Amino acid sequence: MTALLEIKDLVVEFATESGSLRAANAVSYDVSPGEIVAVVGESGSGKSVTALSVLRLIPEPPGRIAGGEILFQGSDLLALDDEAIRRVRGKSIGMIFQEPMTSLNPVLSIGRQMTEAMRLHLGLSAAQADQRAVDLLKMVGIADPESRLKAYPHHLSGGMRQRVMIAMALSCEPPLIIADEPTTALDVTIQAQILELMKDLCRRLGVALVIITHNLGIVARYADRVNVMYAGSVIERGPAQEIYRHPGHPYTVGLLNSVPRLDRPRGSPLEPIPGNPPDLVSLPPGCPFQPRCGVATAGCADALPGLEAVAAQHWSACFRSRQVYEGALT
Numbered sequence: 001m002t003a004l005l006e007i008k009d010l011v012v013e014f015a016t017e018s019g020s021l022r023a024a025n026a027v028s029y030d031v032s033p034g035e036i037v038a039v040v041g042e043s044g045s046g047k048s049v050t051a052l053s054v055l056r057l058i059p060e061p062p063g064r065i066a067g068g069e070i071l072f073q074g075s076d077l078l079a080l081d082d083e084a085i086r087r088v089r090g091k092s093i094g095m096i097f098q099e100p101m102t103s104l105n106p107v108l109s110i111g112r113q114m115t116e117a118m119r120l121h122l123g124l125s126a127a128q129a130d131q132r133a134v135d136l137l138k139m140v141g142i143a144d145p146e147s148r149l150k151a152y153p154h155h156l157s158g159g160m161r162q163r164v165m166i167a168m169a170l171s172c173e174p175p176l177i178i179a180d181e182p183t184t185a186l187d188v189t190i191q192a193q194i195l196e197l198m199k200d201l202c203r204r205l206g207v208a209l210v211i212i213t214h215n216l217g218i219v220a221r222y223a224d225r226v227n228v229m230y231a232g233s234v235i236e237r238g239p240a241q242e243i244y245r246h247p248g249h250p251y252t253v254g255l256l257n258s259v260p261r262l263d264r265p266r267g268s269p270l271e272p273i274p275g276n277p278p279d280l281v282s283l284p285p286g287c288p289f290q291p292r293c294g295v296a297t298a299g300c301a302d303a304l305p306g307l308e309a310v311a312a313q314h315w316s317a318c319f320r321s322r323q324v325y326e327g328a329l330t
Helices: 047-054 082-088 110-121 126-139 158-170 188-205 240-245 250-257 321-325
Strands: 005-016 019-031 036-040 063-072 093-096 176-180 208-213 225-230 233-239 308-311 314-316
Touching: 005 047, 019 036, 019 047, 019 063, 019 233, 036 047, 047 063, 047 176, 047 208, 093 158, 110 126, 110 158, 126 158, 158 176, 158 188, 176 188, 188 208, 225 240, 225 250, 233 240, 233 250, 308 321, 314 321
Parallel strands: 036 208, 036 225, 093 176, 176 208
Antiparallel strands: 005 019, 005 063, 225 233, 233 314, 308 314
8 A cells, every 4th residue: 555644764953052953863654544653752752843844843943854755645745835835734634733722822713713724725615614613523522513613712621622623633634634642631531532533533534643642552542553763763663463462672662561551460560661861962872772771782882773674564673672572581
């Protein structure tokens, strides 16, 4: 199947007082039509920077996309001019941002914010856009949608605001939606409702979805494939169930051990990953995870491992990935 979105060797840098910070370092992954792909990792691993780069939303300065390609339906988004990329945003690729209260404009009504993109990209009249907005709010489970169009963001709960963001992302029927930490500010019950809603809508409408999160646990039942990022690079990727059963990188093992799991005895302590993420301004030589890794060898501090296959469609960037995959080191 031809990829809908293909990111190739993406490099994103930010100028800081301490020097150049490479937030995305040769990131590569793809998304097929109708597929749900998760991008996971700790804060600062480059997940959101990569997602914002797809829609060219990196603030310049201090940031800049320094290299790579972002192919969407065969066209390189990095080669488009400002007017062309504006036509892609919303119409072809929808975006759900981390915090709906700050993503929605507090001084504009929900209806105004929902209908603007539809009138711009779809050429709908005001009445047609209002009716479509009502239908979209019904679809995402918001009661009394007609009155909600007149409301302002502060009138809605966090879960309702996130549902509005989902409706806005779907409003122009894009083939791809990127959800950047869509449940971070919500309690666990609402998290589950939002994720189930997004999965159901994607399956029914045939929309591809990229879920960006720091928590492997919440994507276990939703993602088809997973990309694990660390220090600005993809260090493991493969089918979600395969990675959960047989992780091939010590960092992925650490992420899995640091969240509660039903397949462990009650009362089992969580195992946090020791240490802190590296300073991206001055990365040490070798594997960036080496200082925190419990299975590192002397060679890990000298050379940077590349992605290698440990199973069908499953790659890991670790010199001992085969042993980790087989469970010999855990």
